Amino acid sequence: MRKGEDAAGPKQSASKQPGGPPNDSKQPKPRKQEEPVDPELEQIREQMHRDVLSYSEKIRYSEIYRDDEYQYRHITLPPEIAQYLPDKKLKILLLESEYRRLGVRISSGWEHYMIYQPEPNILLLRRSLETAKKASGERTMEDLDEEHRIYLEQKRQREKEAATEQAKNGAAPPPTTRRKLTQPTRSAVKREPQDG
Numbered sequence: 001m002r003k004g005e006d007a008a009g010p011k012q013s014a015s016k017q018p019g020g021p022p023n024d025s026k027q028p029k030p031r032k033q034e035e036p037v038d039p040e041l042e043q044i045r046e047q048m049h050r051d052v053l054s055y056s057e058k059i060r061y062s063e064i065y066r067d068d069e070y071q072y073r074h075i076t077l078p079p080e081i082a083q084y085l086p087d088k089k090l091k092i093l094l095l096e097s098e099y100r101r102l103g104v105r106i107s108s109g110w111e112h113y114m115i116y117q118p119e120p121n122i123l124l125l126r127r128s129l130e131t132a133k134k135a136s137g138e139r140t141m142e143d144l145d146e147e148h149r150i151y152l153e154q155k156r157q158r159e160k161e162a163a164t165e166q167a168k169n170g171a172a173p174p175p176t177t178r179r180k181l182t183q184p185t186r187s188a189v190k191r192e193p194q195d196g
Contacts, residue, residue: 048084048101055080056103070126073149074116077103082121091115099123 058078064071074113077085086092094102094112104123109131115123127135 001162014109051080051084052101052103056105061106066129068129070128071132072124072126073106073110075099075106075123075125077102077104077121077123079121083119088115088117088120094123099125107135 055078059081060076062074062076063075066072084102085094093115096108099112107127109127110125111127112123113126116122116124125158
């Protein structure tokens with residue numbers, strides 16, 4: 001055997017071979033060792049999941065109200081779910097993924113912005129009007145008016161181009177008047193023989 005060879009053949013370097021990935025990418029990567037799960041914590045998570053499934057229909061959602069910058073809404077959690085909120089003394093605001101884990105089902109973009117100390121089971125949420133507009137696809141009257149104006153302008157332009165094209169080809173423009181509907185004459189109406 002030559003130097004750099006073993007029984008399987010020449011050693012390949014970790015550099016990229018022509019037409020393929022580096023050899024070391026074929027080696028299995030070592031798995032991260034999973035941290036041991038605290039059985040008590042796992043039991044709490046399972047109980048929370050069961051409670052959310054059982055009591056999520058008791059979650060109460062307010063109507064949406066707004067000011068010049070934000071839309072607001074508050075969500076009242078039943079005590080069976082509210083027990084999983086962080087302690088109110090800590091004044092921790094929830095992320096969207098955290099309040100969704102508690103069974104809250106609302107459109108995206110809402111932020112938990114304040115804790116109401118007397119009733120911490122009420123989540124106070126808000127989202128900017130821009131975020132709300134993007135999330136709902138909502139259009140204002142100004143947007144609709146502008147879209148309508150653009151549509152009419154484009155329609156006029158297409159009609160003008162069609163008329164110009166017809167004039168080039170020497171074709172007569174389509175009639176713009178509607179035909180009158182006429183009543184059938186008496187002679188055109190067939191009469192059934194009467195039994196008598």
